[in-house]
């Protein structure tokens with residue numbers, strides 16, 4: 195017989211099953227508390243029980259776990275310092291959806307050299323999440339490959355479905371079974387409706403193909419995720435965070451009978467992918483929130499130890515500059531600390547004034 199399938203498949207390599215990886219890198223009581231408490235904080239912010247402002251902040255992508263840990267130590271201290279006004283969660287992104295081609299993230303190619311050592315990528319992604327949660331700092335990530343959650347989702351307190359996958363039924367189904375709140379990005383062309391449709395779809399139960407903790411092909415039956423919200427990230431070269439766009443989002447959510455909870459991404463098309471623009475978006479959003487727009491529940495910021503980004507692939511991955519993004523531009527740690535402190539101060543003042551005026 196002629197060969198009829200796998201004609202364009204060069205190799206299939208079996209991976210360690212999720213259960214085995216979890217046995218190798220287990221969750222302690224303290225880590226479980228960080229994850230659960232992080233999820234509860236976000237859920238309470240989304241349902242209005244917690245009036246603090248949610249901030250998902252961290253590198254565009256993880257490529258160097260040592261630099262990520264240095265960032266996490268600094269962010270944990272800032273989380274504690276600003277906890278009265280802000281709920282800070284670290285952005286820990288291991289999977290990068292590309293417009294065409296490019297490095298697809300630490301899980302896919304952890305050695306940054308096209309060797310695609312996914313076994314190593316999964317192990318060290320899980321290890322980093324264990325280490326970050328062990329500091330008492332909750333983590334946020336984007337889920338891209340539908341098998342990834344089985345390996346790491348027990349360590350994640352907030353997840354995103356990205357602009358490039360928001361219309362994908364596979365990702366909506368996946369979100370319906372995730373254990374943490376999920377943010378749905380608007381499409382890359384700037385349209386909000388696909389994110390609202392995704393949010394509605396993920397609220398419902400689904401049955402679909404996936405893997406179980408032993409890696410066996412299985413039917414996954416979910417109960418639906420009640421903690422979804424949209425994330426405005428701009429699109430088609432235009433931002434969508436101004437008061438007019440926020441009002442449009444509120445109106446669309448109300449029309450779909452959904453609660454008016456909106457996050458704004460200070461990066462991507464809202465910043466024109468220029469790191470200098472992220473502070474401008476942050477200041478505008480803090481102004482809107484302090485002015486009484488409570489539908490804006492939080493923001494996302496792309497931030498790293500040092501600002502900007504650097505060309506990748508590099509001829510020699512070991513020559514990469516420490517603490518600098520290899521994907522989108524990030525703001526520096528110094529700027530992150532400065533704008534978060536200023537924003538928390540403004541929110542504090544606004545809250546005190548609102549309390550005084552009854």
Ligand SMILES: O=C[C@H](O)[C@H](O)COP(=O)(O)O
Nearest residue numbers: 290291292293294296521522
């Ligand atoms: O956040 C990262 C990027 O914006 C996303 O992965 C797309 O990047 P690309 O357009 O360079 O492929």
Ligand SMILES: C=C(OP(=O)(O)O)C(=O)O
Nearest residue numbers: 291356357358379427462
């Ligand atoms: C890819 C990302 O965002 P978006 O889906 O909005 O482009 C990201 O946040 O890394």
